[in-house]
Amino acid sequence: MDFSQKFPLVAKGKPSQIALLNAIKNEVLDRSMPLKIYTNVYRNRKINDSDEEKILAWVNPLIDTIEEFEERFKETEINLDTLVHKILDQKCFRCHANGNDKGGFENMQDTKALLKSRHVNLTNPSESEIYKLSLEKKMPPNRRDALSDEELLTLNEWLEVQARETPPNP
Ligand code: HEC
Known part of the structure:
Protein backbone atom coordinates (compact mmCIF):
# COMPACT_ATOMS: atom_id res chain seq x y z
CA MET A 1 0.00 0.00 0.00
CA ASP A 2 1.26 3.44 -0.90
CA PHE A 3 0.56 5.87 1.98
CA SER A 4 2.21 8.78 0.18
CA GLN A 5 -0.98 8.89 -1.90
CA LYS A 6 -3.94 10.46 -0.18
CA PHE A 7 -7.48 9.49 -1.11
CA PRO A 8 -8.23 7.36 -3.07
CA LEU A 9 -5.92 4.88 -1.39
CA VAL A 10 -3.65 2.94 -3.68
CA ALA A 11 -2.40 -0.60 -3.18
CA LYS A 12 -1.12 -3.50 -5.22
CA GLY A 13 -3.86 -5.48 -6.93
CA LYS A 14 -6.25 -2.49 -6.74
CA PRO A 15 -8.49 -3.72 -3.92
CA SER A 16 -11.63 -1.68 -3.27
CA GLN A 17 -11.41 1.38 -1.02
CA ILE A 18 -13.68 -0.21 1.51
CA ALA A 19 -11.46 -3.31 1.68
CA LEU A 20 -8.37 -1.15 2.27
CA LEU A 21 -10.06 0.98 4.92
CA ASN A 22 -11.32 -2.10 6.73
CA ALA A 23 -7.84 -3.63 6.54
CA ILE A 24 -6.32 -0.50 8.09
CA LYS A 25 -8.96 -0.51 10.79
CA ASN A 26 -8.33 -4.16 11.63
CA GLU A 27 -4.54 -3.75 11.73
CA VAL A 28 -4.96 -0.89 14.16
CA LEU A 29 -7.48 -2.69 16.34
CA ASP A 30 -5.40 -5.84 16.71
CA ARG A 31 -2.11 -3.91 16.69
CA SER A 32 -0.61 -6.11 14.00
CA MET A 33 1.09 -3.10 12.40
CA PRO A 34 3.78 -1.81 12.57
CA LEU A 35 5.40 -5.27 12.64
CA LYS A 36 6.83 -6.44 15.96
CA ILE A 37 10.37 -6.77 14.58
CA TYR A 38 10.15 -3.04 13.91
CA THR A 39 8.50 -1.88 17.13
CA ASN A 40 10.84 -4.02 19.24
CA VAL A 41 13.61 -1.72 18.07
CA TYR A 42 11.61 1.51 17.79
CA ARG A 43 9.38 1.21 20.83
CA ASN A 44 7.96 4.70 20.48
CA ARG A 45 6.65 3.80 17.02
CA LYS A 46 4.12 1.41 18.45
CA ILE A 47 0.49 2.36 18.00
CA ASN A 48 -0.91 3.58 21.30
CA ASP A 49 -4.50 4.25 22.32
CA SER A 50 -4.37 7.86 21.25
CA ASP A 51 -3.05 6.88 17.79
CA GLU A 52 -5.80 4.31 17.54
CA GLU A 53 -8.43 6.89 18.34
CA LYS A 54 -7.08 9.26 15.70
CA ILE A 55 -6.83 6.61 13.00
CA LEU A 56 -10.31 5.30 13.72
CA ALA A 57 -11.67 8.86 13.66
CA TRP A 58 -10.30 9.07 10.10
CA VAL A 59 -11.22 5.59 8.90
CA ASN A 60 -14.68 5.06 10.38
CA PRO A 61 -16.48 8.02 8.75
CA LEU A 62 -14.95 7.06 5.40
CA ILE A 63 -16.19 3.50 5.76
CA ASP A 64 -19.66 4.79 6.69
CA THR A 65 -19.75 7.17 3.74
CA ILE A 66 -18.73 4.51 1.25
CA GLU A 67 -21.21 2.00 2.64
CA GLU A 68 -23.98 4.57 2.49
CA PHE A 69 -23.04 5.45 -1.07
CA GLU A 70 -23.00 1.81 -2.14
CA GLU A 71 -26.37 1.25 -0.52
CA ARG A 72 -27.85 4.17 -2.42
C1 HEC B 1 -43.75 -0.89 -34.60
C2 HEC B 1 -42.74 -1.90 -34.46
C3 HEC B 1 -41.44 -1.54 -33.82
C4 HEC B 1 -41.22 -0.93 -32.63
C5 HEC B 1 -42.26 -0.40 -31.65
C6 HEC B 1 -39.77 -0.92 -32.43
N1 HEC B 1 -39.15 -1.50 -33.48
FE1 HEC B 1 -37.18 -1.87 -33.70
N2 HEC B 1 -37.50 -2.78 -35.47
C7 HEC B 1 -38.73 -2.92 -36.08
C8 HEC B 1 -38.54 -3.57 -37.36
C9 HEC B 1 -39.65 -3.89 -38.37
C10 HEC B 1 -37.15 -3.82 -37.49
C11 HEC B 1 -36.44 -4.46 -38.67
C12 HEC B 1 -36.31 -3.40 -39.68
C13 HEC B 1 -35.02 -3.35 -40.34
O1 HEC B 1 -34.27 -4.30 -40.27
O2 HEC B 1 -34.77 -2.29 -40.92
C14 HEC B 1 -36.53 -3.33 -36.28
C15 HEC B 1 -35.18 -3.40 -36.04
C16 HEC B 1 -34.59 -2.94 -34.90
C17 HEC B 1 -33.18 -3.05 -34.62
C18 HEC B 1 -32.16 -3.79 -35.46
C19 HEC B 1 -31.68 -2.96 -36.60
C20 HEC B 1 -30.71 -3.72 -37.43
O3 HEC B 1 -30.15 -3.09 -38.30
O4 HEC B 1 -30.54 -4.93 -37.24
C21 HEC B 1 -32.97 -2.44 -33.43
C22 HEC B 1 -31.64 -2.31 -32.70
C23 HEC B 1 -34.23 -1.97 -32.95
N3 HEC B 1 -35.21 -2.27 -33.87
C24 HEC B 1 -34.41 -1.31 -31.76
C25 HEC B 1 -35.64 -0.90 -31.29
C26 HEC B 1 -35.82 -0.26 -30.01
C27 HEC B 1 -34.70 0.04 -29.01
C28 HEC B 1 -37.14 0.02 -29.90
C29 HEC B 1 -37.82 0.72 -28.77
C30 HEC B 1 -37.22 1.96 -28.31
C31 HEC B 1 -37.78 -0.47 -31.09
N4 HEC B 1 -36.84 -1.02 -31.91
C32 HEC B 1 -39.15 -0.38 -31.33
C33 HEC B 1 -39.93 -2.54 -35.57
C34 HEC B 1 -40.14 -1.90 -34.36
Whole structure:
Protein backbone atom coordinates (compact mmCIF):
# COMPACT_ATOMS: atom_id res chain seq x y z
CA MET A 1 0.00 0.00 0.00
CA ASP A 2 1.26 3.44 -0.90
CA PHE A 3 0.56 5.87 1.98
CA SER A 4 2.21 8.78 0.18
CA GLN A 5 -0.98 8.89 -1.90
CA LYS A 6 -3.94 10.46 -0.18
CA PHE A 7 -7.48 9.49 -1.11
CA PRO A 8 -8.23 7.36 -3.07
CA LEU A 9 -5.92 4.88 -1.39
CA VAL A 10 -3.65 2.94 -3.68
CA ALA A 11 -2.40 -0.60 -3.18
CA LYS A 12 -1.12 -3.50 -5.22
CA GLY A 13 -3.86 -5.48 -6.93
CA LYS A 14 -6.25 -2.49 -6.74
CA PRO A 15 -8.49 -3.72 -3.92
CA SER A 16 -11.63 -1.68 -3.27
CA GLN A 17 -11.41 1.38 -1.02
CA ILE A 18 -13.68 -0.21 1.51
CA ALA A 19 -11.46 -3.31 1.68
CA LEU A 20 -8.37 -1.15 2.27
CA LEU A 21 -10.06 0.98 4.92
CA ASN A 22 -11.32 -2.10 6.73
CA ALA A 23 -7.84 -3.63 6.54
CA ILE A 24 -6.32 -0.50 8.09
CA LYS A 25 -8.96 -0.51 10.79
CA ASN A 26 -8.33 -4.16 11.63
CA GLU A 27 -4.54 -3.75 11.73
CA VAL A 28 -4.96 -0.89 14.16
CA LEU A 29 -7.48 -2.69 16.34
CA ASP A 30 -5.40 -5.84 16.71
CA ARG A 31 -2.11 -3.91 16.69
CA SER A 32 -0.61 -6.11 14.00
CA MET A 33 1.09 -3.10 12.40
CA PRO A 34 3.78 -1.81 12.57
CA LEU A 35 5.40 -5.27 12.64
CA LYS A 36 6.83 -6.44 15.96
CA ILE A 37 10.37 -6.77 14.58
CA TYR A 38 10.15 -3.04 13.91
CA THR A 39 8.50 -1.88 17.13
CA ASN A 40 10.84 -4.02 19.24
CA VAL A 41 13.61 -1.72 18.07
CA TYR A 42 11.61 1.51 17.79
CA ARG A 43 9.38 1.21 20.83
CA ASN A 44 7.96 4.70 20.48
CA ARG A 45 6.65 3.80 17.02
CA LYS A 46 4.12 1.41 18.45
CA ILE A 47 0.49 2.36 18.00
CA ASN A 48 -0.91 3.58 21.30
CA ASP A 49 -4.50 4.25 22.32
CA SER A 50 -4.37 7.86 21.25
CA ASP A 51 -3.05 6.88 17.79
CA GLU A 52 -5.80 4.31 17.54
CA GLU A 53 -8.43 6.89 18.34
CA LYS A 54 -7.08 9.26 15.70
CA ILE A 55 -6.83 6.61 13.00
CA LEU A 56 -10.31 5.30 13.72
CA ALA A 57 -11.67 8.86 13.66
CA TRP A 58 -10.30 9.07 10.10
CA VAL A 59 -11.22 5.59 8.90
CA ASN A 60 -14.68 5.06 10.38
CA PRO A 61 -16.48 8.02 8.75
CA LEU A 62 -14.95 7.06 5.40
CA ILE A 63 -16.19 3.50 5.76
CA ASP A 64 -19.66 4.79 6.69
CA THR A 65 -19.75 7.17 3.74
CA ILE A 66 -18.73 4.51 1.25
CA GLU A 67 -21.21 2.00 2.64
CA GLU A 68 -23.98 4.57 2.49
CA PHE A 69 -23.04 5.45 -1.07
CA GLU A 70 -23.00 1.81 -2.14
CA GLU A 71 -26.37 1.25 -0.52
CA ARG A 72 -27.85 4.17 -2.42
CA PHE A 73 -26.15 3.09 -5.65
CA LYS A 74 -27.72 -0.35 -5.26
CA GLU A 75 -31.14 1.24 -4.89
CA THR A 76 -30.79 3.39 -8.00
CA GLU A 77 -29.60 0.35 -9.89
CA ILE A 78 -32.77 -1.54 -9.04
CA ASN A 79 -34.71 1.51 -10.13
CA LEU A 80 -32.70 1.72 -13.33
CA ASP A 81 -33.52 -1.88 -14.24
CA THR A 82 -37.18 -1.28 -13.58
CA LEU A 83 -37.19 2.02 -15.44
CA VAL A 84 -35.48 0.59 -18.51
CA HIS A 85 -37.77 -2.41 -18.54
CA LYS A 86 -40.74 -0.05 -18.48
CA ILE A 87 -39.38 2.06 -21.33
CA LEU A 88 -38.65 -0.96 -23.52
CA ASP A 89 -41.99 -2.45 -22.59
CA GLN A 90 -43.87 0.67 -23.67
CA LYS A 91 -41.81 1.47 -26.75
CA CYS A 92 -40.19 -1.67 -28.11
CA PHE A 93 -41.58 -4.99 -26.88
CA ARG A 94 -44.62 -4.73 -29.15
CA CYS A 95 -42.37 -5.53 -32.12
CA HIS A 96 -39.33 -7.09 -30.47
CA ALA A 97 -40.72 -9.45 -27.85
CA ASN A 98 -43.59 -11.83 -27.15
CA GLY A 99 -43.15 -13.78 -30.35
CA ASN A 100 -42.57 -10.73 -32.54
CA ASP A 101 -39.08 -11.05 -33.87
CA LYS A 102 -38.57 -7.92 -35.95
CA GLY A 103 -34.89 -7.16 -36.51
CA GLY A 104 -33.68 -10.53 -35.18
CA PHE A 105 -33.91 -9.91 -31.44
CA GLU A 106 -35.59 -13.20 -30.65
CA ASN A 107 -36.88 -11.74 -27.40
CA MET A 108 -35.85 -8.29 -26.22
CA GLN A 109 -37.39 -9.06 -22.84
CA ASP A 110 -34.60 -11.52 -22.11
CA THR A 111 -32.14 -8.97 -20.74
CA LYS A 112 -29.20 -11.38 -20.54
CA ALA A 113 -29.61 -12.36 -24.18
CA LEU A 114 -30.15 -8.72 -25.17
CA LEU A 115 -26.89 -7.68 -23.49
CA LYS A 116 -25.00 -10.39 -25.37
CA SER A 117 -26.60 -9.61 -28.71
CA ARG A 118 -25.09 -7.51 -31.49
CA HIS A 119 -27.61 -4.80 -30.61
CA VAL A 120 -25.64 -3.94 -27.47
CA ASN A 121 -22.03 -2.82 -27.32
CA LEU A 122 -20.66 -3.16 -23.79
CA THR A 123 -17.22 -1.88 -24.77
CA ASN A 124 -18.78 1.32 -26.00
CA PRO A 125 -22.25 1.49 -24.41
CA SER A 126 -23.51 4.60 -26.22
CA GLU A 127 -22.63 2.93 -29.54
CA SER A 128 -25.23 0.23 -28.79
CA GLU A 129 -27.76 -0.11 -31.59
CA ILE A 130 -30.71 -0.09 -29.21
CA TYR A 131 -29.52 3.28 -27.92
CA LYS A 132 -28.30 4.80 -31.18
CA LEU A 133 -31.42 3.98 -33.17
CA SER A 134 -33.55 5.36 -30.35
CA LEU A 135 -31.42 8.51 -30.19
CA GLU A 136 -31.67 9.02 -33.95
CA LYS A 137 -35.43 8.51 -33.69
CA LYS A 138 -35.25 5.58 -36.11
CA MET A 139 -36.68 3.27 -33.49
CA PRO A 140 -39.53 2.96 -32.75
CA PRO A 141 -40.33 3.41 -36.46
CA ASN A 142 -43.18 5.79 -35.67
CA ARG A 143 -41.57 9.09 -34.64
CA ARG A 144 -44.51 9.90 -32.44
CA ASP A 145 -43.39 7.10 -30.13
CA ALA A 146 -39.78 8.35 -29.95
CA LEU A 147 -38.02 8.15 -26.59
CA SER A 148 -37.94 11.37 -24.57
CA ASP A 149 -34.56 12.87 -23.60
CA GLU A 150 -35.03 11.50 -20.12
CA GLU A 151 -35.79 8.02 -21.41
CA LEU A 152 -32.71 8.18 -23.62
CA LEU A 153 -30.55 9.22 -20.66
CA THR A 154 -31.97 6.39 -18.58
CA LEU A 155 -31.27 3.84 -21.31
CA ASN A 156 -27.73 5.12 -21.77
CA GLU A 157 -27.03 5.16 -18.04
CA TRP A 158 -28.32 1.59 -17.77
CA LEU A 159 -26.06 0.42 -20.59
CA GLU A 160 -23.09 2.07 -18.88
CA VAL A 161 -23.85 0.34 -15.60
CA GLN A 162 -24.13 -2.99 -17.43
CA ALA A 163 -20.82 -2.32 -19.15
CA ARG A 164 -19.12 -1.55 -15.84
CA GLU A 165 -20.46 -4.70 -14.23
CA THR A 166 -19.79 -7.10 -17.06
CA PRO A 167 -16.24 -8.38 -16.97
CA PRO A 168 -14.50 -8.07 -20.34
CA ASN A 169 -14.29 -11.22 -22.47
CA PRO A 170 -11.19 -13.25 -21.56
C1 HEC B 1 -43.75 -0.89 -34.60
C2 HEC B 1 -42.74 -1.90 -34.46
C3 HEC B 1 -41.44 -1.54 -33.82
C4 HEC B 1 -41.22 -0.93 -32.63
C5 HEC B 1 -42.26 -0.40 -31.65
C6 HEC B 1 -39.77 -0.92 -32.43
N1 HEC B 1 -39.15 -1.50 -33.48
FE1 HEC B 1 -37.18 -1.87 -33.70
N2 HEC B 1 -37.50 -2.78 -35.47
C7 HEC B 1 -38.73 -2.92 -36.08
C8 HEC B 1 -38.54 -3.57 -37.36
C9 HEC B 1 -39.65 -3.89 -38.37
C10 HEC B 1 -37.15 -3.82 -37.49
C11 HEC B 1 -36.44 -4.46 -38.67
C12 HEC B 1 -36.31 -3.40 -39.68
C13 HEC B 1 -35.02 -3.35 -40.34
O1 HEC B 1 -34.27 -4.30 -40.27
O2 HEC B 1 -34.77 -2.29 -40.92
C14 HEC B 1 -36.53 -3.33 -36.28
C15 HEC B 1 -35.18 -3.40 -36.04
C16 HEC B 1 -34.59 -2.94 -34.90
C17 HEC B 1 -33.18 -3.05 -34.62
C18 HEC B 1 -32.16 -3.79 -35.46
C19 HEC B 1 -31.68 -2.96 -36.60
C20 HEC B 1 -30.71 -3.72 -37.43
O3 HEC B 1 -30.15 -3.09 -38.30
O4 HEC B 1 -30.54 -4.93 -37.24
C21 HEC B 1 -32.97 -2.44 -33.43
C22 HEC B 1 -31.64 -2.31 -32.70
C23 HEC B 1 -34.23 -1.97 -32.95
N3 HEC B 1 -35.21 -2.27 -33.87
C24 HEC B 1 -34.41 -1.31 -31.76
C25 HEC B 1 -35.64 -0.90 -31.29
C26 HEC B 1 -35.82 -0.26 -30.01
C27 HEC B 1 -34.70 0.04 -29.01
C28 HEC B 1 -37.14 0.02 -29.90
C29 HEC B 1 -37.82 0.72 -28.77
C30 HEC B 1 -37.22 1.96 -28.31
C31 HEC B 1 -37.78 -0.47 -31.09
N4 HEC B 1 -36.84 -1.02 -31.91
C32 HEC B 1 -39.15 -0.38 -31.33
C33 HEC B 1 -39.93 -2.54 -35.57
C34 HEC B 1 -40.14 -1.90 -34.36
